[in-house]
Amino acid sequence: MATPLDPHAAIVTHAAGQGAAAEARPNAQGVLLTTADGQPLARALTRSRRRARRQAFLLVLPLLAFVLITFVVPIGQMLQRSAKNPGFSDNMPQVSAWFDENPRGAVPDEAAFAALAADMAAAAEARTVGIVGTRINYELPGTRSLFTSTGRKVARGIEPPHREALLEMDPRWADEELWTAMRNASTPYTSSFYLAALDRTRDSAGDVARVPENRQVYVMLFQRTLWLSLLITGLTFVLGFPVAHLLATLPMRRSNLLMILVLLPFWTSLLVRTTAWIVLLQQQGVVNDALVWLGLIGEQGRLQMIYNQTGTIIAMTHILLPFMILPLYSVMRTIxxxxxxxxxxxxxTSWTAFRRIYFPQTLPGLGAGALLVFILAVGYYITPALVGGSSGQLISNMIAMHMTETLNWSMAAALAALLLAGVLILYWLYDRLVGIDNLKLG
Amino acid sequence: MRCKASGRLHSLAARSRDQETTDRETALTATAGTNGFVVFDHVQKSYDGQTLVVKDLNLSIGKGEFLTMLGPSGSGKTTCLMMLAGFETATHGEIRLDGQPINQVPPHRRGIGMVFQNYALFPHMTVGENLSFPLEVRGMGRAEREARVVRALDMVQMGAFKTRRPAQLSGGQQQRIALARALVFDPKLVLMDEPLGALDKQLREHMQFEIKALHERLGITVVYVTHDQGEALTMSDRIAVFNDGRIQQLATPSELYEAPENSFVAGFIGENNALHGTIERLDGVAALVRLGNGELIDATAVNIRDVGQSTLVSIRPERVEFKPELMPSGAHTVEAEVAEVIYMGDIFRARMRVAGTNDFVMKYRNTLGQVRLSPGQKIRVGWHPQDARALDPV
Known part of the structure; x- marks a missing residue:
């Protein structure tokens, strides 16, 4: 290792005083360089650098703590929740133990029903039977009431044989699917939420299988989210590129005016912009009225441009446009x-000059803009919720629904984790294809 | 055009020097009329419709000539170059290249090579790709492209840098690449817009020499724009001095320096002493001028018509003499008081008070036994009448 020669090393050593832990090594010529007061140069250099580094670290410490507490920890918890749900296993220990002892496919015997009855009684006592029912309800919809009602009945007293007694309370206890669902929930860590997020489930034999066709929704939503995000990214590029070029080439006064026009929507509330689109695009809205007035469409043929995918695309393209224009502009200005x-x-020719010379130089801005728009679009929630109708819903709306309505946070977390993984994969691909250091945000 | 151009680099490089010199001389004599290789015919240019940036430009450039447009910034020289390249349109008048009007021809079909002030090497391409670009857009085959790129790089001694990116090169190396790129497609005409402006002095002088040598070797026509008069004097066959949208004088370097036609040219090219006075007597071109303090000096009338006219007499510092034996007999001398003497190694530069001005400069050689002047010393200075040029006052 060649010892770097820093002209300030001697001065810093004097200021820093005595004593250093760094290892002193002779340089390439085999000469041990020392500072003016006889300390090894390498040690002095390490000391001076360490001080600077420590100061820099202390400066970023508040932000680091903030990010850790408000961002990393909650997201970590959320991700953990996607694979862990102890709602059943914690409250039904005896049934869970029975599942452990008996292999998959074993027919529930009297011992299993006895364990179930004991657990139900305990759960009813502890008022946790609702939690258990909710957990199984995620796997098999419509079973929550089965647990609550059986819980009430068991609490009043149950005589063996437990199997017959329970079946008398509700014949559904003999259902094989119900027992499969309970087995799937019997361990706190489970892949069932991820499977469900991909429209899959574990059948009684333990194999991964597709859920019935009428319940398949997530894969289609993921595909739609991906496709719409790509389309919106493409549209913002097509619309934003000429604007960014104009901004970069117009004389200062006019480009400032244009810049304000670009930024004005950026500064207004998202809700205001979205509702403005509703006013414009609805069937009795401005655009349809204008088209009818011009005679381009008949009164009966008013276009359905909102509360469907078209509405989502139009509104989101408009809202995300500045995120494409600004990085492009900042790069174009330097060309x-x-x-x-x-x-x-x-x-x-002017076309060749554009294609071969100008356009390649805008790629860093285009990459940054496209990545920004795409990632924002993939997680967009409020606009599709307001103007998307049913065909314009994205996966984020489904996550929100699980968070706020069904309260299936594990499911929401699993969907969010898959979305995050998808974005990271695309980010990685981008890095491989374009190179992340080729990114210019401003 | 492509076929005609191919191989010109080769053949021209191989041509003998004598042949070239005669070619250039014939070309230069042909420029007197309006049938030169490049012709500006009553060209005017306005950007805002209110002021003219270029006012009635008439210029004829011969084939193989090295013509420099020299002038202060804002004098219209760069605008002229841009009109020739096709990036600006002439508001009025016609520009002809090789006899063909090119006002309506887009830049990419003019076949003019151009070297830009900041080199404008494409940053996302290697040196080789930069050079290959003009050949690719002309639809040239790969093998031929390769050969030409190598030849052009060797021409500027940059053969080893083909795979580098422009950002990895020094200013001087980028300059050479820009030059090679402008020459690689064998253009009829090469335009250079202050190409050496960003280089340090030593490198600039070296590149001046190289550009000049390339011009001689390839026999191309060069239009060179600069505001550096030293550069213009060293490199050019002829110099067009621009000011205020007009050509003030179009002449060879020596003519421009020794016989400036007006006081702007006299003041702009080289160091110059200016004395104000009125014409006392006029005998052909021999004029007697009375200075402000009543002293009389001899001068050559340049654009003076009448006795009594006020004038500005221009004398080069190195043509001022203070030893009587070096002045022509009977010459008028004026009194001078030495204010400051600067030792510059090869020469002395004395600043003196003459006829009311404080900055009259005389340069004299540091020869063996040269007289050493000191501040406060009173001497008499004079000159040959042909070195003092009585010009119109500004």
Missing amino acids: NPSYVRAARSLGA
């Missing part, structure tokens, strides 16, 4: 016009 002139003088 010297003499490059295109040079290309023209070398014999390129």
Whole structure:
């Protein structure tokens, strides 16, 4: 290792005083360089650098703590929740133990029913039978009431044989699917939420199988989210590129005015912009009225442009446009016009000059803009919720629904984790194809 | 055009020097009329419709000539170059290249090579790709492209840098690449817009020499824009001095320096002493001028018509003499008081008070036994009448 020669090392050593832990090594020539007061140079350098590094660390410490407490920990918990739900296993210990002892496919015997009855009685006593029912309800919809009603009955007293007694209370206890669902929930850590998020489930034999067709929704929503995000990214590029170019080339006064026009929607509330689109695009709205007035469409043929996918695409493209324009603009502003002139003088037509010389130089801005728009679009929630109708809903709306309505947070977490994984994979692909250091945000 | 151009680099490089010199001389004599290789015919240019940036430009450039447009910033020289390249349109008048009007021809079909002030090397391409670009857009085959790129790089001694990116090169190396790129497609005409402006002094002088050598070797026509008069004097066959949208004088470097036609050119090119006075007597071109303090000096009338007219007499510092034996007999001398003497190694530069001005400069050689002047010393200075040029006052 060659010892770097820092002219300030000697001065810093004097200021820092005596004593250092760094290892002193001779340099490439085999000479041990020392500072003016005889300390090894490498040690002095390490000390001076360490001080600077410590100061820098202390400066970012508040932010680091903030990010850790408000971001990393909650997200970590959320992700953990996607794979862990102890709602059944904690409250039904004896049934869970029976599942452990008996292999998958074993027919529930008297011992299983006895364990179930004992657990139900305990759960009813502890008022946790609702939690258990909710957990099984995630796997098999419509079973929560089965647990609560049986819980009430068991609490009043149950005589063996337990199997017959329970079946008398509700014949559904003999259902094989119910027992499969309970087995799937019998361990706190489970992949069932991830499977459900991909429209899959574990059948009684323990194999992964598709859920019935009428319950398949998530894969389609993931696909739609991906497709719409790509489409919106493409649209913002097509619409934003000329605007960014104008911004970068117009004289200052006019480009400032144009910049305000670009930023004005950016500064207004998201809700205001979205509702403005509702006013414009609804069947009795401004655009349809104008088209009817112009005679382009009949009164009966008013276009359905909102509360469907079209509405989502139009509103989201508009809202995300500045995120494409601004990085593009900041890159285009730095491109010297003499490059295109040079290309023209070398014999390129204006199209060739654009394609071969100008456009490649805007790629860092385009990459940044596209990545920004795409990632924002993938997780967009409020606009599709307001103008999307049923065909314009995205996966984020489903996550929100599980968070606020069904309260199936594990499911929401699993969907969110898959979304995050998808974005990370795309980010990685981008890095491989374009290179992340080629990104310019401003 | 492509076929005609191919191989020109080769053949021209191989041509003998004598042949070239005669070619250039014939070309230069042909520029007197309006049938030159590049012709500006009553060209005017306005950006805002209110002021003219270029006012009635008439210029004829011969084939193989190295013409420099020299002038202060805002004098219209760059605008002229841009009109020739096709990036600006002439508001009025016609520009002809090789006899063809090119006002309506887009830049990419003019076949003019151009070297830009900031080089404008494409940052996302390697040196080789930069050079290959003009050949690709002309639809040239890969093998031929490769050969030409290598040849052009060797021409500027940059053969080892083909795979580098422009950002990895120094200013001087980028300059050479820009030059090679402008020449690689064998253009009829090469335009250079202050190409050496960003280089340090030593490198600039070296590149001046190289550009000049390339011009001689390839026999191309070069229109060069600069505001550096030293550069213009060293490199050019002819110099067009621009000011205020007009060509003030179009002449060879020596003519421009020694016989400036007006006081702007006299003041702009080289160091110059200016003395105000009125014409006392006029005998052909021999004029007697009375200075402000009543002293009389000899001068050559340049654009003076009448006795009594006020004038600005221009004298180069190195043509001022203070030893009587070096002045022509009977010449008028004026009194001078030395204010400051600067030792510059090869020469002395004395600033003196003459006829009311404080900045009259005289340069004299540091020869063996040269007289050492000191501040406060009173001497008499004079000159040959042909070195003092009586010009119109500004």
